[in-house]
Amino acid sequence: MRSRHAGLTPMPANGESMKPSLRKILADSHIAAIAIAVLLFWMLSSAFRAPWDPLSRAADFLFTAVAIGGVPYIPSKLDFADRLMLFTTVTYFFTALISFGVAWLLSRWVYRVGPFRSLSNYRTQLVRRNRV
Amino acid sequence: MFERLKRTLVESYVGAIALGYLLAEVILHFVEIFASPVAAWVERNYYQSIIPRTTPSAGLSLQDALPESERFLILLLVWYLLLRWLYFKPFKKEASAPSPNPEQSV
Numbered sequence: 736m737r738s739r740h741a742g743l744t745p746m747p748a749n750g751e752s753m754k755p756s757l758r759k760i761l762a763d764s765h766i767a768a769i770a771i772a773v774l775l776f777w778m779l780s781s782a783f784r785a786p787w788d789p790l791s792r793a794a795d796f797l798f799t800a801v802a803i804g805g806v807p808y809i810p811s812k813l814d815f816a817d818r819l820m821l822f823t824t825v826t827y828f829f830t831a832l833i834s835f836g837v838a839w840l841l842s843r844w845v846y847r848v849g850p851f852r853s854l855s856n857y858r859t860q861l862v863r864r865n866r867v
Numbered sequence: 868m869f870e871r872l873k874r875t876l877v878e879s880y881v882g883a884i885a886l887g888y889l890l891a892e893v894i895l896h897f898v899e900i901f902a903s904p905v906a907a908w909v910e911r912n913y914y915q916s917i918i919p920r921t922t923p924s925a926g927l928s929l930q931d932a933l934p935e936s937e938r939f940l941i942l943l944l945v946w947y948l949l950l951r952w953l954y955f956k957p958f959k960k961e962a963s964a965p966s967p968n969p970e971q972s973v
């Protein structure tokens with residue numbers, strides 16, 4: 736049965752020395768776990784930055800409405816700044832999506848589970864190792 | 868000296884952290900090889916809609932993927948060489964000096 740725990744790869748049964756595969760080296764050396772963590776961090780960073788400009792624009796609109804006690808001017812057409820803001824938002828959103836997709840693929844390849852579960856298993860394993 | 872440096876990098880996890888970060892960079896640069904021509908095309912079309920030019924807009928250009936391809940190849944090479952040096956070969960066993968016997972010294 737294949738081990739479902741992160742970093743635990745089955746050893747050869749007959750004890751012969753086998754040339755380790757790239758997958759096993761990445762799992763045993765913690766490199767894959769760190770890469771997954773970095774990719775997830777970039778995903779979160781982009782996901783937080785994506786709605787930042789539209790939200791600040793909405794807050795600006797609300798504060799202006801409160802300040803003037805009415806509805807502020809709404810242009811009928813998107814200007815340069817609006818388009819740039821939308822472009823930046825879409826770029827951050829795609830960066831977040833790609834970072835998560837890559838982290839998921841790497842985690843599935845190395846640990847056979849998703850990125851969050853693999854990091855969670857990894858944490859449990861490290862805590863257990865530190866206690867021993 | 869290199870063997871000591873290698874041991875230090877592996878045992879302190881500095882090598883693993885550096886290689887993990889580098890692996891994430893390598894993967895994202897690989898993705899950007901395909902994304903950068905599309906991004907450049909969108910950008911060109913976008914700016915041509917603001918500043919009209921007489922020359923017609925070019926389609927997807929592979930030249931836009933060249934900088935990312937170079938970065939990807941160089942980073943991949945550095946990553947693979949470091950991985951090979953640090954983790955493919957096991958440590959050489961150190962010739963440990965015999966520990967002094969405390970009973971003899973008394």
